[in-house]
Amino acid sequence: MSKTAILELDGNKYEFPVIVGTENEVAIDIDKLRSATGAITIDPGYKNSGSCKSEITFLDGEEGILRYRGYSIEQLAGNANFLEVSYLVIFGELPTAKQLEQFETDIRKYTLINEEMKNIIDGFPKNAHPMGVLSCLTSALTAFNPKSVNVENEKEMYEAVCKTMAKFLVIATWTYRKSMGYPLNYYDNTKGYVENFMRLMFELPTGPYAANPTIVAALDKLFILHADHEQNCSTSTVRMVGSSHAGLFASISAGVSALWGPLHGGANQAVLEMLEEIQKNGGDADKYLEKAKDKNDPFRLMGFGHRVYKNFDPRAKIIKKAADEVLATLGVNDPILNIAKKLEESALVDEYFVSRKLYPNVDFYSGIIYRALGIPTDMFTVLFAIGRLPGWIAQWKEMRVNKEPIGRPRQVYTGPALREFVPFEKR
Secondary structure: OOOEEEEEEOOEEEEEEEEEOOOOOEEEOOOOHHHHHOOOOOOHHHOOOOOOOOOOEEEEOOOOEEEEOOEEHHHHHHHOOHHHHHHHHHHOOOOOHHHHHHHHHHHHOOOOOOOOHHHHHHOOOOOOOHHHHHHHHHHHHHHHOOOOOOOOOHHHHHHHHHHHHHHHHHHHHHHHHHHHOOOOOOOOOOOOHHHHHHHHHHOOOOOOOOOOHHHHHHHHHHHHHHOOOOOOHHHHHHHHHHOOOOOHHHHHHHHHHHHOOOOOOOHHHHHHHHHHHHHHOOOOHHHHHHHHHOOOOOOOOOOEOOOOOOOOOHHHHHHHHHHHHHHHHHOOOOHHHHHHHHHHHHHOOOHHHHHOOOOEOHHHHHHHHHHHOOOOHHHHHHHHHHHHHHHHHHHHHHHHHOOOOOOOOOOOOOOOOOOOOOOHHHO
16 A cells, blocks of 8 residues: 655645655655645755655665665675776666676777867866866867767667766876876776776876786775765756756766865865865874864864764775775875874774764775875865766766656745835935
8 A cells, every 4th residue: 555645734634645765765755746735845955855766876874875776885895896886887787797898898999089179178277176177178078979869779878878988087087187287198998997097197108107906906996985876966966957958978067066066075185185284283183183072163074974874984994994905005104194094093982973973984085095196185076076977877867768857946935025126316
């Protein structure tokens, strides 16, 4: 028997259907609320509003659970590589060995970037923020791929996926090369996807570059952990823009811009900026832990706790091990990272943080890894975008295939009531 919810308003009762998800999430379907009652809901930040039904990601913040297409993040990070997980997230099932090999081969077909794109990147000043450059370059890909994707055509959709996965990785690394004044690199089709990221970033024409396998493995895990995260700000942006039937590149460009914000993808950059500030002011981690506890102190400990996870971030457990391996492999002796380790160790046993479940999150550990690799802080969010790309593609694809209506939230108007116009000479 289907459930219903009853709303009473002005003495009238209205029934609305209740939807129950695979994992027993309960949602009241208020699609007909305004037409039936004349009223709307108001929910700033949409914290209690479901914008869609989705088969991609399940997230339980209270229990610290994250699953892609039913597979736990722990199993995926421990057994699969990033392209394997990308295929799963986008197409719904883990690929066979043959499908995965074909997927990687087909991505390689599109790794070359049109030379005219160099004219666009040349127009940016060297100190332009990489996320701003990435958003513009992603949007510019539309000019070189003007044909709309027919989402009903599986072959066209598959090719669009491969093209996006290929070109986005290259232009993302170009934002770093531009900021460093280095010549732009090209994808090496004899190497893997994540290994190519390292090459594209760091190989110089003056000598060969060999990626460290431990570092490649750590980045592979990081990209997997970022691949999708349900209806967050940037993903919702991609779906909202795509709901107007804007193209895939344009929608992803909008997602990049949304991810740029310090409250979203910019959080790992904020972690390093905080650590640098602590170092500049004497490097006393204990002092800043006490400041974080003082409700009258404006200081905030970045990289601890999470808006959704009310327990330990499951991604943080995985990447903590990878961070430890990277630091051990590189033998890094960095005072900034020493402060980070001190904050981590203290917060994990301090009653104030433990009782409030303010554990280190994935942004904290990813920032540590990126710092150890010598990646500038303003590039951190670009790496987040590379990881999140398959999720954005999958969400855009799902929204279009499901023929979801154009996004158009309502509002409650609180401005002046009707007023008479006052002629200029009487104001």
